[in-house]
Amino acid sequence: xxxxxxxxxxxxxxxxxxxxxxxxxxxxxxxxxxxxxxxxxxxxxxxxxxxxxxxxxxxxxxxxxxxxxxxxxxxxxxxxxxxxxxxxxxxxxxxxxxxxxxxxxxxxxxxxxxxxxxxxxxxxxxxxxxxxxxxxxxxxxxxxxxxxxxxxxxxxxxxxxxxxxxxxxxxxxxxxxxxxxxxxxxxxxxxxxxxxxxxxxxxxxxxxxxxxxxxxxxxxxxxxxxxxxxxxxxxxxxxxxxxxxxxxxxxxxxxxxxxxxxxxxxxxxxxxxxxxxxxxxxxxxxxxxxxxxxxxxxxxxxxxxxxxxxxxxxxxxxxxxxxxxxxxxxxxxxxxxxxxxxxxxxxxxxxxxxxxxxxxxxxxxxxxxxxxxxxxxxxxxxxxxxxxxxxxxxxxxxxxxxxxxxxxxxxxxxxxxxxxxxxxxxxxxxxxxxxxxxxxxxxxxxxxxxxxxxxxxxxxxxxxxxxxxxxxxxxx
Amino acid sequence: xxxxxxxxxxxxxxxxxxxxxxxxxxxxxxxxxxxxxxxxxxxxxxxxxxxxxxxxxxxxxxxxxxxxxxxxxxxxxxxxxxxxxxxxxxxxxxxxxxxxxxxxxxxxxxxxxxxxxxxxxxxxxxxxxxxxxxxxxxxxxxxxxxxxxxxxxxxxxxxxxxxxxxxxxxxxxxxxxxxxxxxxxxxxxxxxxxxxxxxxxxxxxxxxxxxxxxxxxxxxxxxxxxxxxxxxxxxxxxxxxxxxxxxxxxxxxxxxxxxxxxxxxxxxxxxxxxxxxxxxxxxxxxxxxxxxxxxxxxxxxxxxxxxxxxxxxxxxxxxxxxxxxxxxxxxxxxxxxxxxxxxxxxxxxxxxxxxxxxxxxxxxxxxxxxxxxxxxxxxxxxxxxxxxxxxxxxxxxxxxxxxxxxxxxxxxxxxxx
Numbered sequence: 050x051x052x053x054x055x056x057x058x059x060x061x062x063x064x065x066x067x068x069x070x071x072x073x074x075x076x077x078x079x080x081x082x083x084x085x086x087x088x089x090x091x092x093x094x095x096x097x098x099x100x101x102x103x104x105x106x107x108x109x110x111x112x113x114x115x116x117x118x119x120x121x122x123x124x125x126x127x128x129x130x131x132x133x134x135x136x137x138x139x140x141x142x143x144x145x146x147x148x149x150x151x152x153x154x155x156x157x158x159x160x161x162x163x164x165x166x167x168x169x170x171x172x173x174x175x176x177x178x179x180x181x182x183x184x185x186x187x188x189x190x191x192x193x194x195x196x197x198x199x200x201x202x203x204x205x206x207x208x209x210x211x212x213x214x215x216x217x218x219x220x221x222x223x224x225x226x227x228x229x230x231x232x233x234x235x236x237x238x239x240x241x242x243x244x245x246x247x248x249x250x251x252x253x254x255x256x257x258x259x260x261x262x263x264x265x266x267x268x269x270x271x272x273x274x275x276x277x278x279x280x281x282x283x284x285x286x287x288x289x290x291x292x293x294x295x296x297x298x299x300x301x302x303x304x305x306x307x308x309x310x311x312x313x314x315x316x317x318x319x320x321x322x323x324x325x326x327x328x329x330x331x332x333x334x335x336x337x338x339x340x341x342x343x344x345x346x347x348x349x350x351x352x353x354x355x356x357x358x359x360x361x362x363x364x365x366x367x368x369x370x371x372x373x374x375x376x377x378x379x380x381x382x383x384x385x386x387x388x389x390x391x392x393x394x395x396x397x398x399x400x401x402x403x404x405x406x407x408x409x410x411x412x413x414x415x416x417x418x419x420x421x422x423x424x425x426x427x428x429x430x431x432x433x434x435x436x437x438x439x440x441x442x443x444x445x446x447x448x449x450x451x452x453x454x455x456x457x458x459x460x461x462x463x464x465x466x467x468x469x470x471x472x473x474x475x476x477x478x479x480x481x482x483x484x485x486x487x488x489x490x491x492x493x494x495x496x497x498x499x500x501x502x503x504x505x506x507x508x509x510x511x512x513x514x515x516x517x518x519x520x521x522x523x524x525x
Numbered sequence: 526x527x528x529x530x531x532x533x534x535x536x537x538x539x540x541x542x543x544x545x546x547x548x549x550x551x552x553x554x555x556x557x558x559x560x561x562x563x564x565x566x567x568x569x570x571x572x573x574x575x576x577x578x579x580x581x582x583x584x585x586x587x588x589x590x591x592x593x594x595x596x597x598x599x600x601x602x603x604x605x606x607x608x609x610x611x612x613x614x615x616x617x618x619x620x621x622x623x624x625x626x627x628x629x630x631x632x633x634x635x636x637x638x639x640x641x642x643x644x645x646x647x648x649x650x651x652x653x654x655x656x657x658x659x660x661x662x663x664x665x666x667x668x669x670x671x672x673x674x675x676x677x678x679x680x681x682x683x684x685x686x687x688x689x690x691x692x693x694x695x696x697x698x699x700x701x702x703x704x705x706x707x708x709x710x711x712x713x714x715x716x717x718x719x720x721x722x723x724x725x726x727x728x729x730x731x732x733x734x735x736x737x738x739x740x741x742x743x744x745x746x747x748x749x750x751x752x753x754x755x756x757x758x759x760x761x762x763x764x765x766x767x768x769x770x771x772x773x774x775x776x777x778x779x780x781x782x783x784x785x786x787x788x789x790x791x792x793x794x795x796x797x798x799x800x801x802x803x804x805x806x807x808x809x810x811x812x813x814x815x816x817x818x819x820x821x822x823x824x825x826x827x828x829x830x831x832x833x834x835x836x837x838x839x840x841x842x843x844x845x846x847x848x849x850x851x852x853x854x855x856x857x858x859x860x861x862x863x864x865x866x867x868x869x870x871x872x873x874x875x876x877x878x879x880x881x882x883x884x885x886x887x888x889x890x891x892x893x894x895x896x897x898x899x900x901x902x903x904x905x906x907x908x909x910x911x912x913x914x915x916x917x918x919x920x921x922x923x924x925x926x927x928x929x930x931x932x933x934x935x936x937x938x939x940x941x942x
């Protein structure tokens with residue numbers, strides 16, 4: 050049995066790969082291939098040609114979209130110079146030695162000239178106190194120079210290799226006591242005459258494949274407005290979204306499953322029709338409006354619950370998981386627990402009510418299927434009270450399909466969460482997405498949507514696996 | 526449900542009037558008939574409202590016509606004069622006199638209508654002081670603020686006649702625009718975008734679904750995989766992403782297109798067309814897979830039928846089979862999906878315009894009006910949020926009731942899918 054389950058999980062995992070690939074490609078197509086210029090959109094119409102070029106270069110938008118036949122690396126056939134402009138009388142940036150390998154970055158090549166980047170990585174030692182290594186940054190083994198300092202060849206500080214200016218990002222760090230070994234990624238870029246180079250073509254050195262490659266490494270790019278990795282931006286907000294989603298799911302289960310079971314039990318009664326109309330109405334209610342009405346009644350009129358935010362201003366618990374309710378429980382902080390639950394109720398109620406319409410209907414039809422089964426008839430025949438039959442025998446068995454539905458409705462939950470977060474100023478992913486749209490921060494928009502795609506694929510995988518665990522018939 | 530009521534009653538009688546047959550449907554189909562018909566009634570009313578908007582709307586939806594934040598049903602004016610005033614006995618006497626009002630309020634619009642000269646003040650208290658000091662001949666103030674301020678002056682001021690002037694049934698917004706008019710005109714934007722986008726989705730989804738299901742093989746597998754991926758993605762988030770990008774790029778596209786055709790558009794027109802196109806395309810892409818999946822599934826099922834086999838054995842060409850034998854059988858389902866889809870599209874459009882990705886202001890748009898009204902919710906001004914939201918519910922409900930009821934009537938099993 051165990052091996053067939055493992056085989057099922059493995060097949061399912063393999064099936065997830067093309068799905069994720071297509072979703073990720075879809076995001077790429079939407080954000081990059083659409084007509085128009087993202088760089089122009091980000092900088093607005095007043096930007097100069099120089100600024101546009103710089104931004105396009107920084108974002109890698111000057112590379113070919115799908116395949117690169119322009120050439121990606123160049124090896125010097127003889128010594129050459131790297132010039133500032135495509136003219137021999139311009140400033141020489143750096144001499145190039147024979148056989149030295151340089152990268153052709155996406156910049157347009159002028160007649161007989163190439164825009165090249167020397168990929169030099171400076172390696173050496175720095176005092177740890179001069180670095181700022183954040184917890185999240187240590188995850189990617191990157192750091193930032195806290196102050197102006199020098200990179201030394203060894204820990205004795207004998208020879209200066211390179212000068213490091215304050216705030217500069219360092220690519221790799223290895224801490225050893227008071228010293229850290231660092232590798233910077235300083236690159237010199239400039240023009241060089243093309244006839245002196247042997248050009249290597251790498252078709253995958255294109256926007257699309259670099260995007261995929263970066264995703265594979267968990268690199269979602271750098272936020273242009275926040276000047277920090279998109280992934281850490283997302284990691285900061287993710288717990289809030291999870292907390293809201295869990296809260297919403299709990300409300301949905303409570304309302305949707307109970308009303309659905311109730312409707313199935315009282316089939317064709319006025320109550321059944323009433324619940325059906327409820328589910329049609331609730332499905333037609335814009336979720337943000339539902340949230341605003343709740344705010345209006347529970348928040349403004351009655352003053353029972355706070356209108357917006359995630360927790361009272363002064364009482365955030367010590368962060369462990371990032372889920373405030375859970376953190377409060379773990380740290381035993383009663384004030385923050387009460388506060389975080391109070392703030393959580395209304396958004397969860399909004400999200401839960403919105404989804405409950407569908408759940409009422411799905412639970413009802415599943416329950417009706419189950420209630421038609423022989424063992425239910427048998428249970429009734431044995432004189433077991435109807436209530437016990439419906440809520441114990443039937444509901445338990447109707448739960449497996451309900452679980453699957455939860456997986457299917459997860460996309461709807463995420464979409465609802467985006468609007469709920471916006472309505473309640475809940476500091477989650479959706480709220481961030483909307484804010485970054487105003488800022489025209491494309492890297493963050495792209496990163497967030499990719500994360501949503503991964504979430505959807507991941508949850509559907511997870512639900513399938515759980516399903517296979519519960520119901521042995523699934524493992525084929 | 527349909528089957529059961531059919532068993533219990535009715536023999537079918539052909540010699541019966543169209544109208545009688547329509548109402549007999551209630552018995553025949555039971556609850557589904559009522560759902561469909563009430564959906565249809567809502568839709569007819571909404572469409573009438575859209576067409577007759579200029580006649581129904583009491584005011585211009587984009588112009589300030591009264592005091593900002595007038596509550597629903599309020600807005601009537603009280604004429605106040607000094608107690609020793611003799612000449613002004615009724616509102617019509619105001620012509621030519623100097624009337625004190627607060628700037629940009631219903632009072633100002635009223636006074637201008639009555640051909641009075643207007644002296645504007647920023648605070649309502651200043652108006653009363655000016656009247657008491659004899660700087661103006663009369664005051665026009667809102668009925669709900671008048672009594673409290675009058676009492677401070679004792680019997681030095683008096684009110685003439687009953688309150689008069691316009692009332693705003695659903696109140697006014699923060700810019701003094703009539704909410705009722707905005708709601709009536711707002712239906713145009715919402716319906717246009719929703720129907721256009723559902724049309725675009727069908728235009729892409731139906732043919733691809735037909736071909737994919739009919740041809741099968743690798744094409745089918747690839748198309749299905751792509752469509753299923755889009756389908757699995759949270760629709761609204763996809764629409765947000767697309768709208769965010771398109772919004773910025775559609776302008777460039779539009780400029781190129783109009784430039785090529787030689788058409789000249791004003792800035793406002795460009796903004797409205799860009800906004801409409803953006804939301805339409807964004808929503809259309811999101812709902813393409815719905816049509817594709819449904820049509821493909823139906824084609825796969827119909828392909829197995831005997832009459833297709835028969836047609837093929839008689840030598841009918843594949844295209845003939847597809848368009849003459851399969852397609853007509855799918856049309857009913859397309860109508861159903863189309864209707865349900867418009868309901869979804871309306872909600873998505875509202876969501877997009879709520880977060881500011883819809884039509885550009887001042888165009889009346891329900892989602893946008895809600896997002897504006899939201900800022901004033903904490904101050905207790907609930908009417909800016911409530912009424913546009915109710916309209917969205919009503920329209921979305923109309924389409925989904927019509928679609929779902931119809932689907933149960935046409936094919937009792939479709940609703941389970």
